[in-house]
Amino acid sequence: MSNARNLANLLGTGTQITTADIADEVFLSNKNIIKNGAMVIAQRATSVTGDTAGGSVKTVDRMNPEMNAAGTWTQSQSTDVPSGQGFVNSFKLDCTTADASLAANDYVAFGHRIEGLDLQRLNYGTSGAKNSVLSFWVKTNKAGNYVVGVQNVITGSTSKNCSFLYTVSSANTWQKIEFPIPADTVAAFDNDANQTAIIYWWLAVGSNYNTGTLRTTWTNNVSADFAAGLNVNLADSTDNEWYITGIQWEEGDVATPFEHEDFGTTLAKCQRYYVQFGPVSSQSVFRHFNPAYANDCYCSANQSFPVEMRAIPTVAYTNITYQNADNWGTSSAEKHQVLTYSMSTGATTISGAYINGNGTDYAYANAEI
Secondary structure (H helix, E strand, C coil), rough: CCCCCCCHCCCCCCCCCCCHHHHHHCCCCCCCCCCCCCCCCCCCCCCCECCCCCCCCCCCCCCEEECCCCCEEEEEEEEECCCCCCCCCEEEEEEECCCCCCCCCCCEEEEEEEEHHHHHHHCCCCCCCEEEEEEEEEECCCCCCEEEEEECCCCCCCCCEEEEEECCCCCCCCEEEEECCCCCCCCCCCCCEEEEEEEEEEEEEEECCCCCCCCCCECCHHHHCCCCCCCCCCCCCCCCCCEEEEEEECCCCCCCCCCCCCCHHHHHHHCCCEEEEEEECCCEHHHCCCCCCCCEEEEEEEEEEEEEEEEEEEEEEEEEEEEEEEEEEEECCCCEEEEEEECCCCCCCCCCCCCCCCCCEEEEEECCC
């Protein structure tokens, strides 16, 4: 990506516009490796309280806060955003129970996990490996030095890490951070749909994670190096909060303006990992089967996934009950086909059987990494 010059900044300046400038502007689509970097999709919930472990997506899609014995947190989709940048949402972490004295293995981090298929454009592990740039907007009440690191999770070998220090100089002020990520000609990213890279924004760590050396080039993982230079503990007060939005990882040497996608495009990208069906209301789905199969006492209904999922998903449902039947369930045997609802009665007819929900219950398919 050579888009160091933005057309909007060139127009009216008298600067000659080249075909390369036009091509870069026209073909910006999908330059961002990050999915949902503007934090606009939150299929599961917009707020979750009492989080002490993290490790999974609970609110904003594709975003994974991770904690280990370091306070209690509320995570949420926020409307606090940098002014004039086109953002409408950010991700917020809010400390609700403090831990001012971290044990050696304690930590709080914000993570984003990336599958290998999305990283092949960087040509890692070859002589043609490409430089890239990570940029994001961040805001917190706690000024100081923070660390963000990228890990290459290599199957069957030692994983590698590359980290950078950034300084929040003004409390409660949105700040754009940019880091060049050097190409790695030695270790490739795995070319599959599994977790291949993780970006960690380190927010509080014990001594097991910050007593080493900050590695700004690709180096074999050493835990003590991960957050070397971090001098804040975001878990030390219930006044502490941290926001992030506009995450972009792109090929090239210069960070370009954030690429805002239409809502439907971002939703479809997130549904590769998680999709929710519902809400389920009273006498839903099976009320349409009348009569069903009189001899085998069974009926089923299929609901297509909107996109092919990353892998065969885990399917389940929340608090949904059934009537006039002896069981019901959900299943999926394919990542690209359908969610199947099934019900049986143990009688000679299933006429009148249905599932019940309270209007907020739902079925879901989960293929997160």
